[in-house]
Amino acid sequence: xxxxxxxxxxxxxxxxxxxxxxxxxxxxxxxxxxxxxxxxxxxxxxxxxxxxxxxxxxxxxxxxxxxxxxxxxxxxxxxxxxxxxxxxxxxxxxxxxxxxxxxxxxxxxxxxxxxxxxxxxxxxxxxxxxxxxxxxxxxxxxxxxxxxxxxxxxxxxxxxxxxxxxxxxxxxxxxxxxxxxxxxxxxxxxxxxxxxxxxxxxxxxxxxxxxxxxxxxxxxxxxxxxxxxxxxxxxxxxxxxxxxxxxxxxxxxxxxxxxxxxxxxxxxxxxxxxxxxxxxxxxxxxxxxxxxxxxxxxxxxxxxxxxxxxxxxxxxxxxxx
Amino acid sequence: xxxxxxxxxxxxxxxxxxxxxxxxxxxxxxxxxxxxxxxxxxxxxxxxxxxxxxxxxxxxxxxxxxxxxxxxxxxxxxxxxxxxxxxxxxxxxxxxxxxxxxxxxxxxxxxxxxxxxxxxxxxxxxxxxxxxxxxxxxxxxxxxxxxxxxxxxxxxxxxxxxxxxxxxxxxxxxxxxxxxxxxxxxxxxxxxxxxxxxxxxxxxxxxxxxxxxxxxxxxxxxxxxxxxxxxxxxxxxxxxxxxxxxxxxxxxxxxxxxxxxxxxxxxxxxxxxxxx
Numbered sequence: 312x313x314x315x316x317x318x319x320x321x322x323x324x325x326x327x328x329x330x331x332x333x334x335x336x337x338x339x340x341x342x343x344x345x346x347x348x349x350x351x352x353x354x355x356x357x358x359x360x361x362x363x364x365x366x367x368x369x370x371x372x373x374x375x376x377x378x379x380x381x382x383x384x385x386x387x388x389x390x391x392x393x394x395x396x397x398x399x400x401x402x403x404x405x406x407x408x409x410x411x412x413x414x415x416x417x418x419x420x421x422x423x424x425x426x427x428x429x430x431x432x433x434x435x436x437x438x439x440x441x442x443x444x445x446x447x448x449x450x451x452x453x454x455x456x457x458x459x460x461x462x463x464x465x466x467x468x469x470x471x472x473x474x475x476x477x478x479x480x481x482x483x484x485x486x487x488x489x490x491x492x493x494x495x496x497x498x499x500x501x502x503x504x505x506x507x508x509x510x511x512x513x514x515x516x517x518x519x520x521x522x523x524x525x526x527x528x529x530x531x532x533x534x535x536x537x538x539x540x541x542x543x544x545x546x547x548x549x550x551x552x553x554x555x556x557x558x559x560x561x562x563x564x565x566x567x568x569x570x571x572x573x574x575x576x577x578x579x580x581x582x583x584x585x586x587x588x589x590x591x592x593x594x595x596x597x598x599x600x601x602x603x604x605x606x607x608x609x610x611x612x613x614x615x616x617x618x619x620x621x622x623x624x625x626x627x628x629x630x631x632x
Numbered sequence: 633x634x635x636x637x638x639x640x641x642x643x644x645x646x647x648x649x650x651x652x653x654x655x656x657x658x659x660x661x662x663x664x665x666x667x668x669x670x671x672x673x674x675x676x677x678x679x680x681x682x683x684x685x686x687x688x689x690x691x692x693x694x695x696x697x698x699x700x701x702x703x704x705x706x707x708x709x710x711x712x713x714x715x716x717x718x719x720x721x722x723x724x725x726x727x728x729x730x731x732x733x734x735x736x737x738x739x740x741x742x743x744x745x746x747x748x749x750x751x752x753x754x755x756x757x758x759x760x761x762x763x764x765x766x767x768x769x770x771x772x773x774x775x776x777x778x779x780x781x782x783x784x785x786x787x788x789x790x791x792x793x794x795x796x797x798x799x800x801x802x803x804x805x806x807x808x809x810x811x812x813x814x815x816x817x818x819x820x821x822x823x824x825x826x827x828x829x830x831x832x833x834x835x836x837x838x839x840x841x842x843x844x845x846x847x848x849x850x851x852x853x854x855x856x857x858x859x860x861x862x863x864x865x866x867x868x869x870x871x872x873x874x875x876x877x878x879x880x881x882x883x884x885x886x887x888x889x890x891x892x893x894x895x896x897x898x899x900x901x902x903x904x905x906x907x908x
Contacts, residue, residue, distance in 0.1 A: 361701065361732060364718040387732060388718065388779055409779040413715040415678075418776065426774040433774060435763060437782040438700060439740075442733030458740055459783050462812040462824030468768060473825075482825040511723060512702045514732045573720050629720045632709050 321451050324490040324524055338556045339503040342373040342607065345527045345555035349493050350374050353381040355406070357445070357491030357523050361514045362388040363413060363574045366566040367497040369559040369607035370529055374495075375399060376602040383434075385491055387441045387515055390566065391582050394421040395601070398594035403431050406489075408438040412579060420586045421594045435465055440486055442515050447488030448522025456483035494523035497563045498548070499570060501530040502538075505553025508545045511569030517547040529557040531571050561611055561619070570630060572622040575614075640666070640840060641879030646857035650884035655796060655837035658856060661686065661888045662881060663748070663794050663835040671745035672696045674784050677717050679794050680748030681708055685895050686888065698744075700780035702735045704728040711897035717780070736780070739787040742828060747788030749781040751795045753806040756850045756870045758793065758813025758831030758843060760785060761806035768808050778810045785811035790832035797836035802868040814848035821848070839864045840881060844873050854879035 350356065356374075360366045371392050374382075382402040384393050388409040396402035398421045410419045410433070425431035436444070439459040447455045456474050460466040461484055474485045496516055501507040507528055509516060520526050528548070533556070539546050562568070565578035585593040604610040611619065649658065660679045664686035667673060675681045675697050684697045685708035698704040701718035707725030714721035723729070730738075738744065752775050753761040762781060766772030785791050791813075795801055813831045814821045821830055830848075834841040840854040851873035852864055857880055865872055 361718040362716045364701065364716070388716075407777065408782070409777045411776040415715065418774070423774045427771055429770065433777070435777050437778055437786075438780045439733065439736035439783045442731075442736060446733055458786050458826060458828075459736070461786060461826050462809070462815050462821060463782055463786075464763075464768065464809040465778065465782060481827070484825075511720070512718065512729045512732070514702065514718065517731070518733060567719055569720055569723070574715070576715075626720060629712075629724060632712075632724045 321448060321453050321488050321490060324448070325451060327524060333551055335504060335550065337503045338505050338553060339533065340555050340557060342370055342529065342557045342559065343377075345557055346370065346373045346377055349525045349527055349554060350379060351492065352379050354379070354492040355383045355385055355489075357489075357494040357519045358384055358386040358389070358392065359494060359496035359514075359516045359519060360563065360566070361386065362409070363390045363566040364512065364514065365497050365509075365516070365563050365568055366390065366392055367495040367529055367562065368392065368564060368566055369562040370495040370497070370527055370557065371395075372601055372607060372610065375401065375598055385441065385489065387438050391419070391579070394419055394594055395598050397421055397425050397431050398591050399598045404434060405431070406434045406436065406441070408436050408441055412583060416579065416583060421591055424591055435468065436460070437465060440465075442518070443486040444489035445515050445518040445522045447486065448490040449518040452488065454485040454487050457486055458483060459486070460484055489522060491519070491523045492525070494519045494526045496520060496526065496548070497529045497559070497568065499530065499568065500532045500534050501528055501556055502534055502536040502550070503556055504536065504550035505548070505556050506536065506539050506546050506550040507548040507553070508539065509547050513547055520548045520552050525554045526552055527555045527557065528553050529559040529562040531560055531562065531568060533558045559607055562607065564611060567626070569626070571626055572619075573625045573629065575618055575622050577618055640881065641854050642882045644880070644882070646880050646883050648883060649857040650886070650889060653884040653889055657889060657892055658884055659794055659796070659835050659837045660892060661884050662840060662856070663792060664690070664888070666792060666833055666835070667692050667695055667746065670694045672698065672743055674698055674700070674739060674744045674747040674780075674788055676748055676750065676780070677714055677722070679750070681713070682892060682895055683748070683794070684708075686891055689891060698735060700732060700735060702730045702732050704730065704735075708895055710895050713896060736783045736787070739783060742789065744788045745790060747784035747791050749784055749791060749793055749811060751793060751801060753801055753803045754793055754795065754834065755803055755806045755813070757815060757817050757848055758791070758834065758850060759806050759809045759815065760793065760811040760813060761808045763808040763810045765807060781811040785813065785831070786826055787829060789829050791829060793831060793834045795834070795836055797838040797864065797867045799867055799869045802870065804870045814843060817848045818846070838867060841872070849873050851875055852878055854881050856881055857883045
C-alpha cells in the first residue's frame with residue numbers, strides 16, 4: 312500500500328481525544344488567536360465547504376497572514392483558495408477531486424504551473440473518495456469499502472488496497488480514513504460552545520468536523536444556545552467537537568454563504584487578472600495585498616460597499632425563486 | 633432495453649441541420665432528447681443541466697435532477713446558470729438538500745438512472761480523462777480532475793458522455809483513466825469490481841454513439857443532419873464500429889433552440905461572461 316495513505320490512524324486520533332481536556336466551555340476567540348494556537352507547520356488542513364461554497368476564507372486568509380510551511384489542503388473540490396497557498400509556498404500538496412476557479416474560468420493557472428513543473432503534488436481522489444475518508448474518520452473506523460475509483464488510474468496511482476466482502480466475495484476499494492490535523496469551517500450560525508447550524512447544503516462539513524483532530528469554526532452569527540434549542544434538528548456539529556469559535560460576518564467572502572451572500576465574481580476576476588498579468592508572482596502579489604489587511608473586517612472594508620450589498624441582495628433573491 | 637424506449641431518430645433522412653444552431657447547442661439538444669420522463673439524473677454544470685432543463689420542459693416533466701452539492705430536484709432558473717455544482721444558483725427549486733457524501737452514496741445504491749459527464753479525452757471503450765494531458769508523473773497540462781465524474785461513471789445506471797467531436801478528444805488511448813468506461817472492453821469493467829452501469833451514449837455535435845454488445849467498443853449509432861459517416865470517422869482518433877442501421881437525428885427545432893436560449897439567458901453573451 313501507498314505509504315502516504317498511512318496517516319495518523321483513527322485509533323491514535325481516538326487516544327488523543329480521550330486524553331484531551333474538553334470542557335463544555337466558552338470558545339469564542341479571534342481568528343488570530345485560534346490560528347496561532349491550532350494551525351501548525353506541516354498540518355493537513357481539512358478545508359470546509361466545497362469549491363466556492365462556505366469556504367472558510369477569513370480563517371484561511373489568517374493562516375496566510377501568519378504564514379505556515381508544508382501544509383496540505385484537503386477538500387472535495389478546491390477553488391482559488393488552494394492556489395493562494397500554493398503560490399505563497401505555504402502548501403505543497405492538495406488532496407482533492409478537483410481544482411478550478413469555476414465553470415467557464417478555465418484551468419487553475421498556479422496549480423497548473425506548480426504541478427507541471429513538479430513543485431506541488433496534486434493527490435487526486437474521487438469526490439466520494441474524499442467524502443469517505445472524512446466519514447471513516449468521523450465514524451472511528453480505519454477504512455470504508457466502496458466501488459468508487461475501481462478500475463481507474465486514480466485507484467492505480469493511489470495504490471488503494473482492495474477488500475473482499477466476507478459475505479458475498481465482492482471486491483471493493485478500501486478507502487482509508489482521514490483525520491485532518493485541523494478543520495477550518497464556516498457556518499451560518501453557532502453558539503459560543505461551538506454547536507453549529509448550517510443552512511442550505513451541508514456538503515461534507517459535519518463529517519469533517521467529527522474526523523478532525525481540532526476544529527476552528529467561524530460563523531456569520533453567534534447566537535445563544537437557547538436559540539439553537541428552538542430547532543435542534545438543524546444543529547449538525549456538536550460543540551464538543553469544536554476547539555475555537557470565531558464570529559466573522561461575511562467570513563466566506565469572496566466565496567458564498569447560502570442565504571447571506573453569493574460569490575463575488577468581480578473578486579474572482581481580480582484574482583485571475585493578477586495571475587494573467589503576473590503568473591505565479593501575480594498570485595503572490597494578490598496574497599500580499601490580501602494579508603496586508605490586519606483582519607477580515609479590514610479586508611471587507613476595502614471592498615466597494617456596492618459590491619458587498621449586491622452579493623447580499625442576490626443571495627436573498629435566489630432564495631425566493 | 634433503453635433503445636426501444638428512447639426514440640433516437642424520427643426515421644427520416646434529414647440532410648440539413650437548423651441553420652442557426654451552434655455545435656454546443658446541437659449536442660445539448662440531442663442529449664436532452666435521450667432523457668425519459670420519471671427518471672433520475674445526476675447532472676453537472678453547463679450543458680448537462682441545460683439539457684435536463686430542456687427535457688423537463690418538453691418530454692420529461694417528472695425528471696428529477698440532482699447535483700453533487702447534494703441538491704435534489706433542482707430547477708434551472710432561466711438566465712441563472714450556476715458556475716458551480718455547489719452554489720446558490722444550483723440550489724434553486726430544490727426539494728431536498730443532503731450531504732455531498734450522501735448524494736454519491738445514493739448513486740452507489742443505484743438510484744440514479746442517468747449520469748452526465750464531459751471529457752478532455754475519451755477512448756473507444758468510453759474511458760474518460762479529465763486529469764492530465766501527457767504523463768501523470770510529469771503532465772504537459774494538469775487538468776482539473778474528476779470532480780464527481782469518477783463516481784458518476786462508476787455508479788450511475790447509464791452514463792451519457794457529452795462532448796464536441798474532435799480527434800484530440802476521441803483518442804486511441806486516454807492519457808489517464810479518470811472516470812472508467814468499459815476499461816479494456818469485454819468483461820474488464822465488471823472484473824474490476826464495477827458491477828453496474830457503464831457508458832450508454834456518447835452525444836456529440838456530429839453524431840450519437842453507443843457501445844457494441846460484448847466488445848463494448850464505441851459504435852456510431854446515428855448522425856447529426858448533414859454529417860457523413862466519413863466525417864465522423866475523420867474526427868475520431870480510433871476506428872469506430874458502425875451500426876448496421878445508422879439513423880439520422882432530427883434537426884434541432886425552432887422551439888428547442890428558443891427554449892435553450894431562453895434557459896441560458898436572454899443576453900447569452902453576458903451570461904457566459906458572468907459564468908466565467
